[in-house]
Amino acid sequence: MSTVVVQKFGGTSVGSTERIKRMADRVIQEKKKGHDVVVVVSAMGKTTDALVKMVGDITSEPSKREMDMLLSTGEQVTISLLTMALHQQGVEAISFTGWQAGIQTDSVLGNAHVQSIDTKRIRNELDNGQVVVVAGFQGMTEDGNISTLGRGGSDITAAALASALQADRCEIYTDVDGVYTSDPRFVPKASKITSLSYEDMQNLAIMGAGVLHPRAVKHAKKFGVPLIVKSSFENGRGTMIHGKAKQNGSTPVIGITFEEDINRIELFDCEDIEGLKKALMCELASRHIQADVYKQSCRNILSLLIKKNDHQEVLSILNEGKDKENWVYSRIEGKSGLSKVSAIGQNIKSQPIIKMNMCKILLENAIRVKLVGESAISITAVVEKSQVQLAAERLHTGFGLDYEVVMKASV
Amino acid sequence: MSTVVVQKFGGTSVGSTERIKRMADRVIQEKKKGHDVVVVVSAMGKTTDALVKMVGDITSEPSKREMDMLLSTGEQVTISLLTMALHQQGVEAISFTGWQAGIQTDSVLGNAHVQSIDTKRIRNELDNGQVVVVAGFQGMTEDGNISTLGRGGSDITAAALASALQADRCEIYTDVDGVYTSDPRFVPKASKITSLSYEDMQNLAIMGAGVLHPRAVKHAKKFGVPLIVKSSFENGRGTMIHGKAKQNGSTPVIGITFEEDINRIELFDCEDIEGLKKALMCELASRHIQADVYKQSCRNILSLLIKKNDHQEVLSILNEGKDKENWVYSRIEGKSGLSKVSAIGQNIKSQPIIKMNMCKILLENAIRVKLVGESAISITAVVEKSQVQLAAERLHTGFGLDYEVVMKASV
Numbered sequence A, B: 001m002s003t004v005v006v007q008k009f010g011g012t013s014v015g016s017t018e019r020i021k022r023m024a025d026r027v028i029q030e031k032k033k034g035h036d037v038v039v040v041v042s043a044m045g046k047t048t049d050a051l052v053k054m055v056g057d058i059t060s061e062p063s064k065r066e067m068d069m070l071l072s073t074g075e076q077v078t079i080s081l082l083t084m085a086l087h088q089q090g091v092e093a094i095s096f097t098g099w100q101a102g103i104q105t106d107s108v109l110g111n112a113h114v115q116s117i118d119t120k121r122i123r124n125e126l127d128n129g130q131v132v133v134v135a136g137f138q139g140m141t142e143d144g145n146i147s148t149l150g151r152g153g154s155d156i157t158a159a160a161l162a163s164a165l166q167a168d169r170c171e172i173y174t175d176v177d178g179v180y181t182s183d184p185r186f187v188p189k190a191s192k193i194t195s196l197s198y199e200d201m202q203n204l205a206i207m208g209a210g211v212l213h214p215r216a217v218k219h220a221k222k223f224g225v226p227l228i229v230k231s232s233f234e235n236g237r238g239t240m241i242h243g244k245a246k247q248n249g250s251t252p253v254i255g256i257t258f259e260e261d262i263n264r265i266e267l268f269d270c271e272d273i274e275g276l277k278k279a280l281m282c283e284l285a286s287r288h289i290q291a292d293v294y295k296q297s298c299r300n301i302l303s304l305l306i307k308k309n310d311h312q313e314v315l316s317i318l319n320e321g322k323d324k325e326n327w328v329y330s331r332i333e334g335k336s337g338l339s340k341v342s343a344i345g346q347n348i349k350s351q352p353i354i355k356m357n358m359c360k361i362l363l364e365n366a367i368r369v370k371l372v373g374e375s376a377i378s379i380t381a382v383v384e385k386s387q388v389q390l391a392a393e394r395l396h397t398g399f400g401l402d403y404e405v406v407m408k409a410s411v
Helices: A017-032 A047-058 A064-088 A120-127 A153-164 A198-206 A214-222 A273-286 A308-323 A352-364 A385-398 A403-410 B017-032 B047-058 B064-088 B120-127 B153-164 B198-206 B214-222 B273-286 B308-323 B352-364 B385-398 B403-410
Strands: A004-009 A036-041 A093-096 A103-105 A114-117 A131-135 A138-140 A146-148 A169-174 A227-231 A239-241 A255-268 A291-296 A301-307 A331-344 A369-375 A378-384 B004-009 B036-041 B093-096 B103-105 B114-117 B131-135 B138-140 B146-148 B169-174 B227-231 B239-241 B255-268 B291-296 B301-307 B331-344 B369-375 B378-384
Touching: A004 A017, A004 A153, A017 A036, A017 A064, A017 B047, A036 A064, A036 A120, A036 A153, A047 A064, A047 B017, A047 B064, A064 A093, A064 A131, A064 A138, A064 A146, A064 B047, A064 B064, A064 B093, A093 A120, A093 B064, A103 A153, A114 A153, A120 A131, A131 A153, A138 A153, A153 A169, A153 A214, A198 A214, A198 A331, A214 A227, A255 A308, A255 A378, A255 A385, A273 A291, A273 A301, A273 A308, A291 A369, A301 A308, A301 A369, A308 A331, A331 A385, A352 A369, A352 A378, A352 A385, A378 A385, B004 B017, B004 B153, B017 B036, B017 B064, B036 B064, B036 B120, B036 B153, B047 B064, B064 B093, B064 B131, B064 B138, B064 B146, B093 B120, B103 B153, B114 B153, B120 B131, B131 B153, B138 B153, B153 B169, B153 B214, B198 B214, B198 B331, B214 B227, B255 B308, B255 B385, B273 B291, B273 B301, B273 B308, B291 B369, B301 B308, B301 B369, B308 B331, B331 B385, B352 B369, B352 B378, B352 B385, B378 B385
Parallel strands: A004 A036, A004 A169, A036 A131, A093 A131, A103 A138, A169 A227, B004 B036, B004 B169, B036 B131, B093 B131, B103 B138, B169 B227
Antiparallel strands: A103 A114, A138 A146, A227 A239, A255 A301, A255 A331, A291 A301, A331 A378, A369 A378, B103 B114, B138 B146, B227 B239, B255 B301, B255 B331, B291 B301, B331 B378, B369 B378
16 A cells, blocks of 8 residues: 555645646645645635625625535635646546545534544545545535535645545645744744644644644644645745654743634623533533633633634523523623733643743733633733734743744754 | 425526525515425526636646536535525525435536436425525536536426426526527517427427527426426516427427537548448437437438537547447548528428428528438528528528517417
8 A cells, every 4th residue: 555645735825727736746746756645625715705705795694504515615616626737737636525535524514523534435546546636624514514624624624634544644735834933924033843743733723823723733643644834835844743742941832822803701790600611611612612711710700712703603602501500690791802822832831930921021011911811731811902913022032932042042 | 295396597697696685585485475495506607607717727628527526616606695695584495516405417427417316305405494495507426426417407407306396387597588489689580489398399499499408398398397487587477388289380380499609520431321320329329419410321421510519529439439340431521610500390301391491591592501401300401600690580580480470470
């Protein structure tokens, strides 16, 4: 059996027919090395925006099922065009939608999780010498509905396929050339990380590093498939994600992440704050809504930090739950226009000095902190959106992650 | 069990989000009458052209499988948008792709025939009170590939579904307000036919009346479901197609049809002209290529009239067959830029006067006739494309079909 390599090309990488042809060349290079190649693609650059715009003309509250039906066409266009580009170069190839590729998801439409992959059809085609081109971001529910995997969905498809096929590696081609200690568009001194453990990458991703979805990392980790993040347009080594976390040197902080457009919902005077917290987290998880839930016990306030786009849905969850036992609080307050900035590292909570340093750095730079929360792998400060870039830069410097410092240390 | 009504909206009818909303109103009108409504839609106006243009950037010889993968996204976009428009009006609705609707086709990709429809899923949803919105033009092969039904495919989907669901009627909403004695864009004196038998409609359609695909009529005829062709934008009765053909009065000619962009392929000095004709017709039929095959016995020439777009494929069939028994001829000659014009009527061949009149009318108008062929239901003349409109107009007048004549006769 040949080695399987999975290659994933994001929306920018396949943003035009010209680029699709260039990506076909990358696929062919890999195929010529004698590997079985599975390619996963996203929708072409602006396709999704154009589809969403049409929806806006029709309704402000589209059903999730119909949105998935609509948006899944985007990748279907790309797979056929890329396959044609491969044929044009004389390479045998076949395209599969998510359901044809055997990708079964749960029923959380719009944000589904991959449950299982029946790889029979892909294996057959690989054995026939075909390059298999799979539509990312999509699958099928048990009821035969088309589902989509939410943000970062194509990465998830690629990693899940790589795992199911026990691939040699999964290459994620994107518009950045690797994983950085922070987002280099906001923090110019961010430095590239050449090698990273699954856990460290998961922690960065969970707390906002947009380069990979945490579930993509989880799928790759499951069978130990190395994930490689590299540029679609340049030839570089990129970042390899593999193996176990090592203990870091002087600081356990491996990166500074941030998320903009965060809303906060506060529930005041909770009667059973612990019970409500558990029940809410359970309900949010079942709907695949990512949220940080912190309790301020002294005042019986439960604070939820959620993405702006989830705000309406969280409010309806709260509304639906209002007659349940334990869901007792006096009032709700919402606030938008916030951002989260986090210092990430293994067991960071066990070193209180990190949290102290973080607060000190933010204070010294006159950054107004709304809330500080912590978990085993992160210390998170909530700040105004207007101050998040400054906060990220200062924390990045403060924790010794700046490019020139890292370079010096590695000499 | 309620009455099922199938409504089909073509590409122009759903050409914009504004028009989709208008079609939703038509659906709701029907639903409010208490019927179970199944809606079949085409791709939005220019979508297919845009997709085909992208293919042109990549390859001049796209694989049929990948073309079907690509083009089928067009209807998938429309079904989701129309379903959202119905939801927006408070009407329960659900969309299905061809494969979700249980439409199974043969494996002639790009021009597949519907083989069977498993209506279970549609029935369930109708029983739940849902309007079911189905993607026209597409189905799935036994191997799980997405197939498309070729020209007029959405009409075929609608009629096949209406038949499988034993619908009360199948309404085809289009940009013309019914079936005419000829194409009114070319023959201004064409008159609308208010009622027509399945057979007469099939004959018109087979010989080029573009308003309906002959296979759509065939599906409707199978279970006697009335087909109604009417305008998407005006309120009129349209044309009802149902029941058996009646004997016509003074002339058996019910319409003049024509097809532009016809190519002729001539095979000279055929050794076994009868054997070759049969073998060729068999091969063409298996690939769903429509062709008129005429033999000019005196000179052992076999003439094929085919659509311009099928020319390459017919040449490869001839090439592949060249070693077969009976496939012996001295040379091939091709000619493009032709058109067919036909007089249509039941048993027309049995009345030689029609053919004589046709030749006379064409001769009197200085129309150069390349070939005259006949079948049980048609007399066809092949002319230069530049003369086809003149030919159609003169034959229309000559056979007493002009609007004012028809009106006078019906008084």
